[in-house]
Amino acid sequence: xxxxxxxTKLFKLLxxxxxxxxxxxxxxxxxxxxxxxxxxxxxDRTLLLSRFPIEVLAAIIEEAEDDEKGELFDLxxxxxxxxxxxxxxxxxxxxxxxxMDPEEASDMLDSMDEEDAQDIKELMRxxxxxxxxxxxxxxxxxxxxxxIEETLKYLQTHGxxxxxxxxxxxxxxxxxxxxxxxxxxxxxxxxxxxIAPLINTNVISVKPELDQExxxxxxxxxxxxxxxVVDENNKMLxxxxxxxxxxxxxxxxxxxIEKMAALSHGEGTYLETGVFKLSKQRMFWLLFxxxxxxxxxxxxxxxxxELASFVILAAFIPMxxxxxxxxxxxxxTLVIRGMALGEISNKDYLIVLYKELLVSGIVGLxxxxxxxxxxxxxxxxxxxALTVSCALIFTVILAKTVxxxxxxxxxxxKIDPAIMAAPIITTIVDAISLIIYLHLAKLLYIGKTLPIS
Amino acid sequence: xxxxxxxTKLFKLLxxxxxxxxxxxxxxxxxxxxxxxxxxxxxDRTLLLSRFPIEVLAAIIEEAEDDEKGELFDLxxxxxxxxxxxxxxxxxxxxxxxxMDPEEASDMLDSMDEEDAQDIKELMRxxxxxxxxxxxxxxxxxxxxxxIEETLKYLQTHGxxxxxxxxxxxxxxxxxxxxxxxxxxxxxxxxxxxIAPLINTNVISVKPELDQExxxxxxxxxxxxxxxVVDENNKMLxxxxxxxxxxxxxxxxxxxIEKMAALSHGEGTYLETGVFKLSKQRMFWLLFxxxxxxxxxxxxxxxxxELASFVILAAFIPMxxxxxxxxxxxxxTLVIRGMALGEISNKDYLIVLYKELLVSGIVGLxxxxxxxxxxxxxxxxxxxALTVSCALIFTVILAKTVxxxxxxxxxxxKIDPAIMAAPIITTIVDAISLIIYLHLAKLLYIGKTLPIS
Numbered sequence: 009x010x011x012x013x014x015x016t017k018l019f020k021l022l023x024x025x026x027x028x029x030x031x032x033x034x035x036x037x038x039x040x041x042x043x044x045x046x047x048x049x050x051x052d053r054t055l056l057l058s059r060f061p062i063e064v065l066a067a068i069i070e071e072a073e074d075d076e077k078g079e080l081f082d083l084x085x086x087x088x089x090x091x092x093x094x095x096x097x098x099x100x101x102x103x104x105x106x107x108m109d110p111e112e113a114s115d116m117l118d119s120m121d122e123e124d125a126q127d128i129k130e131l132m133r134x135x136x137x138x139x140x141x142x143x144x145x146x147x148x149x150x151x152x153x154x155x156i157e158e159t160l161k162y163l164q165t166h167g168x169x170x171x172x173x174x175x176x177x178x179x180x181x182x183x184x185x186x187x188x189x190x191x192x193x194x195x196x197x198x199x200x201x202x203i204a205p206l207i208n209t210n211v212i213s214v215k216p217e218l219d220q221e222x223x224x225x226x227x228x229x230x231x232x233x234x235x236x237v238v239d240e241n242n243k244m245l246x247x248x249x250x251x252x253x254x255x256x257x258x259x260x261x262x263x264x265i266e267k268m269a270a271l272s273h274g275e276g277t278y279l280e281t282g283v284f285k286l287s288k289q290r291m292f293w294l295l296f297x298x299x300x301x302x303x304x305x306x307x308x309x310x311x312x313x314e315l316a317s318f319v320i321l322a323a324f325i326p327m328x329x330x331x332x333x334x335x336x337x338x339x340x341t342l343v344i345r346g347m348a349l350g351e352i353s354n355k356d357y358l359i360v361l362y363k364e365l366l367v368s369g370i371v372g373l374x375x376x377x378x379x380x381x382x383x384x385x386x387x388x389x390x391x392x393a394l395t396v397s398c399a400l401i402f403t404v405i406l407a408k409t410v411x412x413x414x415x416x417x418x419x420x421x422k423i424d425p426a427i428m429a430a431p432i433i434t435t436i437v438d439a440i441s442l443i444i445y446l447h448l449a450k451l452l453y454i455g456k457t458l459p460i461s
Numbered sequence: 462x463x464x465x466x467x468x469t470k471l472f473k474l475l476x477x478x479x480x481x482x483x484x485x486x487x488x489x490x491x492x493x494x495x496x497x498x499x500x501x502x503x504x505d506r507t508l509l510l511s512r513f514p515i516e517v518l519a520a521i522i523e524e525a526e527d528d529e530k531g532e533l534f535d536l537x538x539x540x541x542x543x544x545x546x547x548x549x550x551x552x553x554x555x556x557x558x559x560x561m562d563p564e565e566a567s568d569m570l571d572s573m574d575e576e577d578a579q580d581i582k583e584l585m586r587x588x589x590x591x592x593x594x595x596x597x598x599x600x601x602x603x604x605x606x607x608x609i610e611e612t613l614k615y616l617q618t619h620g621x622x623x624x625x626x627x628x629x630x631x632x633x634x635x636x637x638x639x640x641x642x643x644x645x646x647x648x649x650x651x652x653x654x655x656i657a658p659l660i661n662t663n664v665i666s667v668k669p670e671l672d673q674e675x676x677x678x679x680x681x682x683x684x685x686x687x688x689x690v691v692d693e694n695n696k697m698l699x700x701x702x703x704x705x706x707x708x709x710x711x712x713x714x715x716x717x718i719e720k721m722a723a724l725s726h727g728e729g730t731y732l733e734t735g736v737f738k739l740s741k742q743r744m745f746w747l748l749f750x751x752x753x754x755x756x757x758x759x760x761x762x763x764x765x766x767e768l769a770s771f772v773i774l775a776a777f778i779p780m781x782x783x784x785x786x787x788x789x790x791x792x793x794t795l796v797i798r799g800m801a802l803g804e805i806s807n808k809d810y811l812i813v814l815y816k817e818l819l820v821s822g823i824v825g826l827x828x829x830x831x832x833x834x835x836x837x838x839x840x841x842x843x844x845x846a847l848t849v850s851c852a853l854i855f856t857v858i859l860a861k862t863v864x865x866x867x868x869x870x871x872x873x874x875k876i877d878p879a880i881m882a883a884p885i886i887t888t889i890v891d892a893i894s895l896i897i898y899l900h901l902a903k904l905l906y907i908g909k910t911l912p913i914s
Contacts, residue, residue: 322775
């Protein structure tokens with residue numbers, strides 16, 4: 009793809025400050041490639057950046073990862089910052105302002121056109137992980153009495169500012185959304201035709217309070233390039249574009265995966281995160297789970313006498329605990345992911361419970377059978393084989409029930425279901441299955457082997 | 462959003478077979494909503510579907526989930542099937558043909574226009590999870606000597622077939638890709654301007670063999686609406702669109718999450734999957750891990766004498782094992798996700814190892830300190846506290862090293878790194894940390910307490 013050589017050529021032109029060649033070179037280079045090259049640039053970044061046109065600087069800041077935005081922005085003088093802010097798309101500007109201290113942010117807003125500043129302030133009121141928090145206010149509004157040619161002429165003068173031109177929005181005089189026309193339909197229709205027949209009045213829109221994960225379900229269902237955001241009166245507020253949703257989907261998946269692995273929320277990439285920040289991200293859950301796990305020690309001590317006489321019983325504890333942990337994490341993972349993709353909802357809990365009971369019965373029986381054969385052949389002790397295998401069935405059923413129900417319960421209680429994943433499930437299942445196992449051992453195995461106690 | 466009532470109205474019209482009103486109602490309804498309503502339709506689906514126009518049926522099949530496509534398609538007669546196939550987009554048709562038995566697929570291909578069939582056969586040669594496997598061959602090619610008006614007129618006659626119009630591709634007479642123009646630039650430029658200055662010759666393209674996950678990295682980096690696929694001579698083969706990539710990203714994340722939770726690959730949603738299929742998805746890994754875990758039993762038996770005399774030692778086994786499992790799964794998860802997002806590559810293994818050693822040292826010390834206090838206060842036995850805490854530090858360091866290195870090693874060996882996640886890491890770390898713990902106990906604890914054995 010040969011991006012590197014293009015950027016290298018550009019940087020050379022910038023160092024020589026040959027202005028007219030710079031803008032030509034810039035035309036063909038994507039801001040994302042400039043950011044990559046800046047990361048590795050060893051000269052004076054501030055000097056180099058000062059030679060870029062303002063709109064390219066704005067594009068670079070827009071394109072940068074959330075955690076880099078502030079860092080790059082701080083390379084500029086306050087005057088330059090104000091110019092950049094005026095060039096940025098509203099949704100990206102909101103993200104940038106949220107990384108600043110409030111005083112600097114309000115300074116930036118004061119430097120803007122009053123109407124634009126008002127738009128930005130309104131956007132900042134929405135939670136960053138809702139439709140309102142990720143929408144942009146730059147879209148193209150049209151009226152329904154135009155021809156194709158008039159529409160195209162209107163785009164030639166008014167299209168430049170929009171975040172996306174994939175759809176044109178038909179609004180009435182009160183800014184109420186009446187319908188939508190795809191640009192694709194506009195450009196495949198003869199110039200002299202009317203726009204009206206192309207308008208789809210059955211518009212799929214979202215409210216600004218909708219969680220971004222649910223917004224992503226709309227995009228995956230319909231495959232749209234953008235979706236309008238409207239208020240309760242159907243007044244058009246902004247649009248959300250598919251490339252923002254790609255980021256949302258990746259972010260939400262990563263969040264869930266991290267929670268499932270007992271990690272606190274981390275910002276930035278692994279390689280760019282310092283050792284102390286990485287340690288902090290892991291400490292809380294490890295401590296919490298370590299302390300919870302001490303409960304299993306108390307249980308084992310309760311059966312000290314039995315275990316002292318029959319150490320063989322201890323030999324199966326790790327296998328039982330691992331199998332319980334794995335069986336539970338399978339169920340919780342399927343339910344958590346199903347809820348994240350919008351395929352399972354709270355009200356499905358009975359179907360899920362029914363399925364998990366059947367599945368755990370089948371899986372538990374097969375595992376118990378294999379385990380029975382192994383223990384019997386290895387130890388020539390049928391009661392031992394029976395005890396361990398019974399405990400195994402109970403453990404699998406328990407693990408799958410707890411693993412599937414806790415995420416649903418969490419969602420019901422408005423807690424993030426992803427927390428109810430492998431680590432917590434394992435801790436809970438460990439303790440209960442240990443009690444079942446040792447109790448069963450006392451009843452079945454020790455009872456038959458030593459008819460006293 | 463009121464989709465339901467629109468679809469209900471449509472179905473009523475279809476039942477009455479009022480043809481001219483049907484096509485009007487269809488204009489405003491998205492095929493995804495028709496699929497949802499069909500799922501719940503209680504009448505004769507075949508009869509209802511027979512009244513849809515062919516292009517709507519094609520859109521419905523295109524829009525359906527991979528596992529529903531074949532099911533819906535089989536509702537039609539062989540003649541209708543052939544008509545539908547002729548209306549479908551190439552990338553979607555390939556997916557559909559791959560679900561059919563070879564004979565039916567070749568029958569369908571024979572019914573098509575020879576050139577189109579040839580295109581489809583070539584697409585089917587690519588692995589479904591590569592750029593070639595997800596691209597469509599319908600794009601708009603233009604030459605560089607047109608005005609904006611001529612370009613738009615060309616779109617009016619040739620734009621309908623394209624999978625996406627977001628970009629127009631400038632090809633020479635040998636179909637070699639010369640440059641790209643965004644539709645956005647076309648519609649915001651005056652009619653009489655030339656197209657040439659809008660052409661970006663620095664095109665970012667992909668080769669057909671590229672893995673779909675790496676294709677998704679291009680989209681997340683640049684935010685494109687589509688990306689061209691070219692062969693080694695830069696000959697244009699097709700395009701990949703952003704909505705397909707959204708599916709890829711979700712699919713790849715779900716795959717990784719499933720593997721991390723010891724689940725085999727599952728098709729379809731949880732609620733739609735039968736109990737036996739769900740059981741099968743879970744059985745292999747549970748059996749494999751259960752049998753692997755029996756190794757820990759052998760280790761415990763090796764220390765039977767020590768454990769019989771000091772059952773208290775067994776009380777710490779679950780806590781050590783759980784902490785090791787959690788610590789290892791944190792590291793493997795961060796590395797697996799980092800590799801999936803293209804943030805960590807094989808050659809970073811030394812940096813990762815260095816970071817994990819430092820992090821595990823810090824985390825291990827904190828955990829060991831808390832644990833030391835707890836055991837000391839609770840059991841008033843400083844040697845016991847020391848033994849367990851030392852074992853804990855070793856376990857955390859071991860778990861994080863193994864957890865971070867195995868996914869990188871797997872990738873190096875061309876195995877999917879996501880397999881090297883919590884379940885396998887836990888099994889390996891359990892065994893080694895148990896040996897370390899019991900050996901330490903023999904040296905530090907039993908040695909000091911009972912100076913014989």
